[in-house]
Amino acid sequence: MADREHVQELSLFLLDYATSLLGAGVHTSRAVRNISRIAEAYGYRADISLSQKNIMMSISSQEDATVRRTTVRKLKPLHFNFVHIQDLSALTWRAWDDRVPLGVLVEEYHRMMAKARYPMWLVMLCASAANASFCRLFGGDWTAMGVVFVATFAGFFIRQMLAKRHLNHLAIFVIAAFVASMIASMATCHHWGGTPEVALASSVLFLVPGVQLINAVMDLLDGHILNGVQRGIQAGMLIICIALGLTLTMLIVGIQWMS
Structure with missing residues (x-):
């Protein structure tokens, strides 16, 4: 017994x-x-x-x-x-x-x-700084970095608030990408800095599901084919949602990419 x-x-x-x-x-x-x-x-x-x-x-x-x-x-x-x-x-x-x-x-x-998690404001600041650094890596100037920082902060905040309300996670990614890219699009509309297009492209990078993509590849390599495919499909759906949010901003603002 x-x-x-x-x-x-x-x-x-x-x-x-x-x-x-x-x-x-x-x-x-x-x-x-x-x-x-x-x-x-x-x-x-x-x-x-x-x-x-x-x-x-x-x-x-x-x-x-x-x-x-x-x-x-x-x-x-x-x-x-x-x-x-x-x-x-x-x-x-x-x-x-x-x-x-x-x-x-x-x-x-x-x-x-039961360990206390990092304060949300600190996570948001660090994520915003990291995304601004991506902007710099892709050739963005300091103005573009500042725009990306603000856009990421707003998008991350919206994402957390919607997640607390248990909204569908795919819809959350579309909305967060739309909010972040809409804020970043102001740099293009008002010609802020010399690389506004980099700011727009970088503004949604904080949403890219890097962990899911890495785990999908590792599962496939380890022989867990079903889990790898499931994770890969899920990551792909999230990437499509990010693209939808960015595309919606470009359609509303009237931005023609690489024009």
Whole structure:
């Protein structure tokens, strides 16, 4: 009975762990490897099936195959967080190397997840500065960089506010791209600086789903074809939404690209 209670506790913890790890932005192979390492540390085998929406996990004892538990959970969309990825990966080695009791591992997990996130205003400022730097890399002048900074700040703010209201994520990308590019288009309309077209093109780069694209490629290379294709299609849809928002701005303002 104790074993059956233990496998249930471990299964529930691994589901929470997997949801947090995948939501933080890891590729499939890393998630499977980390989950399996924890399960093996406590004498169990983990068989995992992952998709973009759900995780199915079967935990069985290495000593007694009748002690097992199969569970399915819907994955929640979370924010990418590389600090969480680092902490959660380190947690697996706490289980493997130190063989800490499961209760201790669960407490450490909850303590990690309860860490305060960076203030939203700081994230917005850093994202705006990074996008302005992209503008500079693509040949934009200081005026264009300033315009991109303001446009990114506004677009990022709109994106966060709409996400809190649980609007469809595709619509969020269209609206955020439209707002950012509309602000940046003022540089073209009023001839601010010498590179207004660079400001317009750079204003939506903060929305490009780089993590999804990288994970899609890594999943394909690791043999997780279905997940790789799913992530690639999702990233492609987001890129199309960004293009739609930018195109809408150009149609309204009357900008002819490269004219």
